[in-house]
Amino acid sequence: MSVVGGLWKRSALALLLVPALAGAARAFDREGIEVINRNYTAMMEALEADPADGVDAPLDAAYRLLNHGEDRPKANEDGPAGSAAAPAGSTRQGVVGKALVAPILQQVALEVGSMGHRELMEAAAPSGGEVLVVKAGSLTLSALPDALESSGWQDFLTGADGNYSLNIPLVIMEDGTLVIGPGDRLEMATDRGAFILNLGTLTVTDATVTGSDARPRLSDFHPFILTARGGRAAITGSRFSNLGFDTRPLMSGLAFGSSPFASLKSQGTVSDTVFDNVRSVEVTGIEDFVFSRNRIQKARGIGLRLDKLKGGAIRDNVIIKSGMHGMLALGSTGLEVAGNISAENGGRGFFGRDGVGHLVVADNVFVANEDEGVAVAGGSCVDIRGNAVLRNRRDGINVSQSLGVRLAGNLLVRNQGAGISINDSISPADSVEVTQNRFVANNVGITAERFSAIRLSGNNLSDQLPVLFGGALQYDTPRYLGWVRAHEDDPEAVFEISSARGGSPLIFQGDSNGMFRLSDMTGCHFEELK
Structure with missing residues (x-):
């Protein structure tokens, strides 16, 4: 094919995409973005307040950011949820x-x-x-x-x-x-x-x-x-x-x-x-640990390190300006991480790896961290839902080498990498569910490499234009835009992208109909979205 012919075909493709891009652009929500920016600014100001005032002011601001300006319900007077005598x-x-x-x-x-x-x-x-x-x-x-x-x-x-x-x-x-x-x-x-x-x-x-x-x-x-x-x-x-x-x-x-x-x-x-200038708060090998309504500031290492826990609740904490990750979970199972703020840390806001399982990361705010907002490597049954992930120096949410993952209802704003990045699937029978997320002005909306399957439904990418997909997904952009136009009135519709490219580090190969399916063994049960 001549160079002129190639240029002509690319130009024609671009012209065909213009109506789809224009339709998506009409959904641009300027007022909604202004509300997000106001709530973000209010939360960052609250984080700079005197820590002796407690965590209520930043948590109130975080709740408004997560819930479109609504005020946080009053706390239970009997003490923090999950606390023990x-x-x-x-x-x-x-x-x-x-x-x-x-x-x-x-x-x-x-x-x-x-x-x-x-x-x-x-x-x-x-x-x-x-x-x-x-x-x-x-x-x-x-x-x-x-x-x-x-x-x-x-x-x-x-x-x-x-x-x-x-x-x-x-x-x-x-x-x-x-x-x-x-x-x-x-x-x-x-x-x-x-x-x-x-x-x-x-x-x-x-x-x-x-x-x-x-x-x-x-x-x-x-x-x-x-x-x-x-x-x-x-x-x-x-x-x-x-x-x-x-x-x-x-x-x-x-x-x-x-x-x-x-x-x-x-x-x-x-x-x-309040923890001020400690190396870390570290928990290893115990069961049903409860850590609630605390503030960790300027930790010299990892703010909160959780190693091989069984059960436990990490709720309503503020972790800010740690030298490394805000939170690190290693090989822990049955852990709930909910309602926290993890901001301006030297690594990731939250990092789960090395066999974390049945993990819930919900209703948190991860903002302005030096690496990803949320990262999971080597996890199973991971539910990352309802979080606000803003202005992190790399990806908003990054998932790799994991099984049974749902990314749902998250707000992903101005992350310098991708809003969501999915990489290195370990079973061809597995798929990642990406549903009801909102993307605003990230460097890329969704990117993936060496993945098995991704199921998209109900996501709002109208404020993410022009770069919706990156990595191996970029070639599916025209098909996705056409699918969006065809399913405007069907919010339950699912757009599936699958990949069987060579070089993928899948641990199982061959006919998935007759082989042992690791994804069937995870026993994942996710809470229904509200």
């Missing part, structure tokens, strides 16, 4: 003692590993290898100095009238309980390697816990609190700052850890609490 601890008078730290860390290592323990013992060397222990019974922080004075250990915890400094590592043993109560302020001595290891029961209510500004023996050490080996912790209405032994697992600030094989799992709930 404080763990029951001992009512006996507390008994304190001293112990060597090495044998205790060896017991912890049997369940959650020993990485970082050698450096931890070096950081805590000023204590001579010893720790203070709450051996049994219950003690409040204000009663602890008197208990120590009777044994001549008053230098371990100094201060009075609600202001205390912990100068030695503290371990709460299995039968012990420590209560840090309203108005208490506990500063852990960074230069003396102080930390709290909770193997029993810890309650922190309306209190402040911080690491001191003193220079540590190891440059990246900051105090931390770890609940492990069946320990129980309930934290509410408090503030944590200057915590986290950088890059050491489960020493990142506030952490909960259990082995998948442990007969007694650690338990934890955290609500209405």
Whole structure:
């Protein structure tokens, strides 16, 4: 074919597309976009407010962004949804003692590993290898100095009238309980390697816990609190700052850890609490964890790290300006991530990978993150619905190597990559459902590479013109525009795109009618859209 002939054919195709493009352009919703922009601006202003004012103002603004200007219903006066009562601890008078730290860390290592323990013992060397222990019974922080004075250990915890400094590592043993109560302020001595290891029961209510500004023996050490080996912790209405032994697992600030094989799992709930300049909040291997109405700001690492959880609810939190991802979920199942704001983080707003399953990511706002707003790699039964994903530096939503995925009812605005990106399917029998999403001025609307099948229905791309599809989907643009014109009065109609191109990393090949179908084994059940 001559060059002139090729140009003529492309010009003719462009002329044929003009009516379809014009029809879509007539649906441009200038007023609706102005409402989105106003609500976005109001939410970003609320995020800059004093964190001591709580999370209500930014969550109210986020709700208006998600619900076209409607006001958020009043919160349940009985407390945040999914919250639990404080763990029951001992009512006996507390008994304190001293112990060597090495044998205790060896017991912890049997369940959650020993990485970082050698450096931890070096950081805590000023204590001579010893720790203070709450051996049994219950003690409040204000009663602890008197208990120590009777044994001549008053230098371990100094201060009075609600202001205390912990100068030695503290371990709460299995039968012990420590209560840090309203108005208490506990500063852990960074230069003396102080930390709290909770193997029993810890309650922190309306209190402040911080690491001191003193220079540590190891440059990246900051105090931390770890609940492990069946320990129980309930934290509410408090503030944590200057915590986290950088890059050491489960020493990142506030952490909960259990082995998948442990007969007694650690338990934890955290609500209405502010985390400022911690490395991370980290949760590994526990069940039914509840994290609600908290604010994590300027975390030095990942804001909230969730590893191998079973069940649990992450609701109504504000996570802003983390050094890495806002939230990371690894190999967790049955997790609900709902009603959160994840903004201006150094990585993704939310990243689920390495076997996350039966995951719901709903009614969140992911905005201005340095990478994707939402990314899932290696997941199954993933329902990403009703989120606002705006102005992220790469894709709005990116899904790869996953099964049983639904992307529904999301608002995708001005992301610098694609609004939705789908890549690297792992079964030819699987399809991704993309329904009732709205796309506004993303770099590309929807892009895909090495995919099996994508089912589109009820999506609004009228404000996404001119680049609707990218990657391998771009060749289906004319067919899609014709289909839209033919089904203007049928919102339930489905436009399906399938791909069987070579080079796809599908783990099953051949006749899908007779082979083992992994997609049939996922047991996905998605909530009906409202």
